[in-house]
Amino acid sequence: MKTYCFGIDVGGTTVKCGLFRTEGTLVEKWEIPTRTEDCGKAILPDVAETIQAKMEERGIDKNDVEGVGIGIPGPINENGEAFCAVNLYWGFTPVAKQLSELTGLKAKAGNDANVAALGEAWKGAAEGAKDVVLVTLGTGVGGGIIVNGRIVSGHHGAGGEVGHAAMDHSETEACNCGNKGCLEQVASATGIVRVAQKELAASNDASVLRGREHLSAKNVLDAFKAGDALAVRVMEKVGDELGGALAIFSCVVDPETIVVGGGVSRAGQPLIDCIQKYYRKYAFSQCKDTPIVIAKLGNDAGIYGSARMVLQDE
Amino acid sequence: MKTYCFGIDVGGTTVKCGLFRTEGTLVEKWEIPTRTEDCGKAILPDVAETIQAKMEERGIDKNDVEGVGIGIPGPINENGEAFCAVNLYWGFTPVAKQLSELTGLKAKAGNDANVAALGEAWKGAAEGAKDVVLVTLGTGVGGGIIVNGRIVSGHHGAGGEVGHAAMDHSETEACNCGNKGCLEQVASATGIVRVAQKELAASNDASVLRGREHLSAKNVLDAFKAGDALAVRVMEKVGDELGGALAIFSCVVDPETIVVGGGVSRAGQPLIDCIQKYYRKYAFSQCKDTPIVIAKLGNDAGIYGSARMVLQDE
Numbered sequence: 001m002k003t004y005c006f007g008i009d010v011g012g013t014t015v016k017c018g019l020f021r022t023e024g025t026l027v028e029k030w031e032i033p034t035r036t037e038d039c040g041k042a043i044l045p046d047v048a049e050t051i052q053a054k055m056e057e058r059g060i061d062k063n064d065v066e067g068v069g070i071g072i073p074g075p076i077n078e079n080g081e082a083f084c085a086v087n088l089y090w091g092f093t094p095v096a097k098q099l100s101e102l103t104g105l106k107a108k109a110g111n112d113a114n115v116a117a118l119g120e121a122w123k124g125a126a127e128g129a130k131d132v133v134l135v136t137l138g139t140g141v142g143g144g145i146i147v148n149g150r151i152v153s154g155h156h157g158a159g160g161e162v163g164h165a166a167m168d169h170s171e172t173e174a175c176n177c178g179n180k181g182c183l184e185q186v187a188s189a190t191g192i193v194r195v196a197q198k199e200l201a202a203s204n205d206a207s208v209l210r211g212r213e214h215l216s217a218k219n220v221l222d223a224f225k226a227g228d229a230l231a232v233r234v235m236e237k238v239g240d241e242l243g244g245a246l247a248i249f250s251c252v253v254d255p256e257t258i259v260v261g262g263g264v265s266r267a268g269q270p271l272i273d274c275i276q277k278y279y280r281k282y283a284f285s286q287c288k289d290t291p292i293v294i295a296k297l298g299n300d301a302g303i304y305g306s307a308r309m310v311l312q313d314e
Numbered sequence: 315m316k317t318y319c320f321g322i323d324v325g326g327t328t329v330k331c332g333l334f335r336t337e338g339t340l341v342e343k344w345e346i347p348t349r350t351e352d353c354g355k356a357i358l359p360d361v362a363e364t365i366q367a368k369m370e371e372r373g374i375d376k377n378d379v380e381g382v383g384i385g386i387p388g389p390i391n392e393n394g395e396a397f398c399a400v401n402l403y404w405g406f407t408p409v410a411k412q413l414s415e416l417t418g419l420k421a422k423a424g425n426d427a428n429v430a431a432l433g434e435a436w437k438g439a440a441e442g443a444k445d446v447v448l449v450t451l452g453t454g455v456g457g458g459i460i461v462n463g464r465i466v467s468g469h470h471g472a473g474g475e476v477g478h479a480a481m482d483h484s485e486t487e488a489c490n491c492g493n494k495g496c497l498e499q500v501a502s503a504t505g506i507v508r509v510a511q512k513e514l515a516a517s518n519d520a521s522v523l524r525g526r527e528h529l530s531a532k533n534v535l536d537a538f539k540a541g542d543a544l545a546v547r548v549m550e551k552v553g554d555e556l557g558g559a560l561a562i563f564s565c566v567v568d569p570e571t572i573v574v575g576g577g578v579s580r581a582g583q584p585l586i587d588c589i590q591k592y593y594r595k596y597a598f599s600q601c602k603d604t605p606i607v608i609a610k611l612g613n614d615a616g617i618y619g620s621a622r623m624v625l626q627d628e
Contacts, residue, residue, distance in 0.1 A: 075600065078462075131469050145566055147461050148392075154568020155445050156600040165565040166558060166596035177599060244480060248559075251479040252459055252566045254468020282480035285491060286389065286470040 004060055005310050006051050006068040006105075007119075009112060009302030010034060010043060012087035017050055018303030019058070022066050022311055024123050028054075029303060040088040044095070048102035067106030069306030070099055071115035075157030080109035083157060108310045112302055114151045114160050116261065116295075117144025119305030124297040126257035133246065133255040134295070135162055137264035140176070141184040141191075144305075147253055150312065162249065163188070167241050187242040189217035189264050196220045196234045205230050221267040224274075235274050243278025250279075250287040261295030268294065318374055319624050320365055320382040320419075321433075323426060323616030324348060324357060326401035331364055332617030333372070336380050336625055338437050342368075343617060354402040358409070362416035381420030383620030384413055385429035389471030394423035397471060422624045426616055428465045428474050430575065430609075431458025433619030438611040440571040447560065447569040448609070449476055451578035454490070455498040455505075458619075461567055464626065476563065477502070481555050501556040503531035503578050510534045510548045519544050535581040538588075549588050557592025564601040575609030582608065 001022050009016040015034050019027045032050050035042040051068060054060075072095055074085030080096025095109035110118070117134035126132045132146040141163030145152040152159040163184035164177050171181035173194075185191050193215050200210060207230035208223050209215060223231035246258055258279075260272065276292050283290070297304055315336050323330040329348050333341045346364050349356040365382060368374075386409055388399030394410025409423035424432070431448035440446045446460040455477030459466040466473040477498035478491050485495035487508075499505050507529050514524060521544035522537050523529060537545035560572055572593075574586065590606050597604070611618055 129469075147466050148464070150462070152461050152567055155443075155570035155604070156568055158565065158568040158598055158600040161565045161568070161598050161600075163565075164598040165562040167562075169554070169558060169596070179596065179598070181596075240483070244483060245562075248479040248481075248562055249566050251472065251475045251477075252563050253466055254470055254472040254475070256469035282483070282493065282495075284472055284475050284478040284493070286472040286475075290469070 001311070002066040003064045005066040005307050007303035007305070007307030008047055008068060008070040009115070009306060010047070010070060010072050010088065011112075012036070012073065015043070015047060016299065016303050017047070017054075018300070018307060019054055020307040026300070026304070029300065034088070036087075036089050040085075040090050043088060044098050044102055047099065051103055051105075062104060065105055067108065067310035068099060068103055069115065069308070069310035070095060070107065070109045071112040071302045071306045072109055073112045076109050076111045076153065077157045078153050080107070082109070106310060110151055110153070110306065110309055111144070111157065111160070113142035114144040114153065115305030115309060116301035117146050117160065117259070117305065118151055118308050119297055119301035119303070120259045120261070120295055121146045121149070122308040123304050124301060125259045125293045125295050129256040131253060131255045132257050132259060133249050133253065134160075134259040134261060135187075135242070135246070136262035136295075137187055137189065137260065138262035139189055141188045142262070145253060151309065152253075162245065165245050165248070167245050183241065183245050187238055187245075192217040192220050192234065192238055192264065195237055196231070199230055199234050203230070207231065217264055221264070221271065225267065225270050235271070239274035240278045243275045243280075244282045246275070246279050246292070247282035247284070247287070250290060251284050254287055255290060258290055258292045259295050260292060261301065265294050315625070316380040317378045319380040319621050321617035321619070321621030321624075322361055322382060322384040323429070323620060324361075324384060324386050324402065325426075326350070326387065329357070329361060330613065330617050331361070331368075332614070332621060333368055334621040340614070340618070343614065348402070350401075350403050354404050357402060358412050358416055361413065365417055365419075376418060379419055381422070381624040382413060382417055383429065383622070383624035384409060384421065384423045385426040385616045385620045386423055387426045390423050390425045390467065391471050392467050394421070396423070420624060424465055424467070424620065424623055425458070425471065425474070427456035428458040428467065429619030429623055430615035431460050431474065431573070431619065432465055432622050433611055433615035433617070434573045434575070434609050435460045435463070436622040437618050438615060439573045439607045439609050443570040445567060445569045446571050446573060447563050447567065448474075448573040448575060449501075449556070449560070450576035450609075451501055451503065451574065452576035453503055455502045456576070459567060465623065466567075476559065479559050479562070481559050497555065497559050501552055501559075506531040506534050506548065506552055506578065509551055510545070513544055513548050517544070521545065531578055535578070535585065539581065539584050549585070553588035554592045557589045557594075558596045560589070560593050560606070561596035561598070561601070564604060565598050568601055569604060572604055572606045573609050574606060575615065579608050
């Protein structure tokens with residue numbers, strides 16, 4: 001094993017970059033802008049350039065670099081090819097192949113949520129666990145599945161697309177994906193606000209959430225933690241659906257650790273307790289005690305996971 | 315790779331045995347009784363003895379045998395250890411280790427439903443697919459998950475325990491596992507009869523199912539295929555829940571092929587059509603066209619999968 005590797009996490013506005021020692025120490029991290037103009041054709045050359053510049057700056061020889069891993073916001077198959085990445089304005093892009101050609105280094109590409117899960121399994125909240133389910137509760141709900149230490153990409157690159165698990169067959173509003181009743185419609189930041197607005201409309205109960213011009217998920221979570229009865233009802237609904245979904249996922253892959261990340265997870269242990277209560281209610285007996293923990297690496301999960309990915313054998 | 319391997323599938327009454335050529339041809343299959351007396355302590359010695367006898371009978375040298383794989387009805391961890399196998403009266407049993415010591419051959423052990431899934435992925439309905447979800451609709455609902463050509467055992471050996479996915483949170487009756495609303499309560503042979511009995515009690519609609527002393531899943535499925543309106547309603551409920559469950563599983567592992575096996579699958583294409591209609595309704599866009607097919611290997615799936623397991627690297 002060589003001394004260094006790079007972990008890259010491409011987002012819609014910035015590219016996060018990390019230089020790692022191959023045993024897992026983050027040496028340095030930095031960001032460059034994501035240039036999405038002209039169908040994002042500069043993105044991978046920009047990544048290659050910043051890697052080259054970093055090696056020169058630090059006097060690192062290419063022969064001492066194991067490779068570069070890269071996370072992309074969109075489905076990626078196991079050959080490291082993106083079918084399309086809407087936020088980068090990409091069509092089909094053989095990401096790993098192009099990045100390898102541009103850098104002269106071994107390159108691997110994965111979906112951003114999947115590499116984040118791998119990062120948490122490597123050096124984060126699930127450090128050392130071989131089988132991990134990660135759900136990321138942000139604007140949407142993303143996820144990543146790790147089995148035997150490796151990302152489950154799936155046949156269409158949709159492995160870990162747990163935000164679109166259809167949990168509520170009675171839902172009448174459509175999700176962004178076109179289906180109805182997706183987990184994301186309830187358990188994302190947007191979903192929490194939606195559930196709260198429904199709950200506010202359904203009763204005249206007093207609540208600190210009533211009469212706000214802009215209701216945010218943070219408002220709901222703060223009110224929940226303060227014991228506001230209506231906010232508690234909202235989060236019990238969220239916990240019921242999310243805990244129920246995680247219980248089903250456990251019947252499929254039976255993880256050692258379940259990690260909850262994303263902005264919503266900043267609500268901390270009260271949120272976890274609420275999810276866990278319902279998870280335990282619905283989980284198969286052997287999986288009832290599977291720990292549910294908060295992600296640790298925050299925005300660095302992607303660079304950690306990308307770096308880890310390139311260190312794994314084919 | 316050596317020329318031969320053995321695939322063994324231990325059931326509660328018989329042990330199915332297969333001699334395979336390592337490229338995947340079944341040379342011969344036979345059965346021996348499962349001796350469950352004295353906490354099933356004769357089971358593995360009996361297996362070793364029949365393997366030894368078969369090698370002598372055919373003049374096969376031990377050095378030309380790659381190893382023996384064995385499927386066990388109960389959770390098995392990745393070290394090939396059974397925590398308990400109720401139908402064999404076993405407590406903790408290091409199956410792979412014991413069988414290796416008894417035979418002098420490399421041995422691997424897996425859960426019976428999981429190895430059946432591997433068998434279907436190797437030489438059955440999902441031949442060649444690397445990522446497979448198998449559901450077995452029998453007295454209960456079992457399952458197996460194959461990711462990248464390998465069994466997903468899970469941290470507690472509960473990978474693929476999809477029959478206990480809690481799908482109906484409004485269910486009031488308990489499943490055998492103690493939870494309520496498990497997929498098995500609706501989609502197993504027993505579950506289909508239960509749903510039919512509820513449907514019969516809920517209306518006075520005419521049906522060929524009415525007034526039978528012993529209602530079987532086959533009765534319901536035959537009536538469904540004959541167009542009996544009440545039986546159609548029953549199977550639409552089953553298809554809705556099973557199709558919905560499979561859609562969620564696809565968001566987790568995104569299989570290339572979904573295989574439906576077990577006695578209920580003998581109902582054939584009308585059953586698949588009914589499941590697929592709901593699967594497509596609930597599945598994430600990229601997974602909507604994932605083929606759902608009927609298992610091909612029947613009772614031989616276990617011996618095929620066990621044989622395949624022992625041919626895989628660590």
